[in-house]
Amino acid sequence: MSAERKSDSNKSTAERVGGALKKPAQHGVDEPEFKVLFHAWLESHRASLVDSVxxxxxQPIGSFFTCLVMAVALSLPMxxxxLLDNVERLGGSWQRAAQISLFMQLEVDAAAGAELRDEVAAMPDxxxxxxxxxxxxxxxxxxxxGLGEALKELPENPLPGVILVTPEEVDKDKLEALRQQLAGLPGVQQAQLDLxxxxRLTAILKLGDRFVFGLxxxxxxxxxxxIGNTIRLHIENRRTEIEVVKLVGGTxxxxxxPFLYMGALYGLGAGLIAWLLLAYGLGWLNEAVVRLAGLYGSDFGLGGVPAGDGLSLVVGAVLLGYIGAWLAVARHLSELAPR
Structure with missing residues (x-):
């Protein structure tokens, strides 16, 4: 009984392929050849997509767990x-950790200091x-x-005015060049930067970026x-059908x-699940972060998954599924010749 069902399946497959191959010849001669071929191409893709879906x-359970495994692997680096982007926003920007302090000469008054402040703020860096x-x-x-009373006994204020300069970019060479430029301004006694x-800050950020890239x-x-192993199992399950398709002239x-569509669909499901996992995970983690930040008097909170990043994640997952399926089929296609 099983052999008869298998024979009928192979026969129907052969008839379907034969009909698809002969379909363009059924159109009238007045219809442009390009339109006929394009219609046959669209019909073939539609049939492959419907068959893959x-x-x-x-196999909903197996398909779901395959997408879930892929989603976990996708969500980790993203x-x-x-998290690294959120850490960079913690307590403000990282640039504030690299501020340049301009200690002015004692004779520089508040008006001159404010004027110099405006001049420094207009610099491009x-x-x-x-x-x-x-x-x-x-x-x-x-x-x-804590020496408030003792400092009141001083005959005059010994502290100079200061301009705190926040750079646009945290880069050692650019910061040193900016420090030297600011040190030459009139009225500046010393320009100090904790290089x-x-x-250390730059090394930490680069280490985080490199770790994420390697992961x-x-x-x-x-x-x-x-995805390659999953598609290989699908190929093995349909080996006889594929041999019949190639026997009747299937290219x-x-x-x-169909396997490329299947890989893309796996990637689509994995990308959407990964997006949901990230959104839920960051929301769940944000509750503890907000409580901790509140103890330090900060309103810091983790940001969600930006729409652009989420869409990029889904598109990347689809491409990975497509590429994995293509590699798997290309490897086994030579073995699928009819015997």
Missing amino acids: SRLLK GLAL VAEAQWISREQALEEFQQLS LWVE TLLLVATLLLV DGYVRR
């Missing part, structure tokens, strides 16, 4: 990248400049040092292996097309 729906007068500097020092902290490459290779492209 129906086969995946016949999640780490999003400067994001922001803040003027701290001598009186403000003394008041802050009294509060932070060691800048180097992405590793998981992309894993995804290609997962390699016709044989390959």
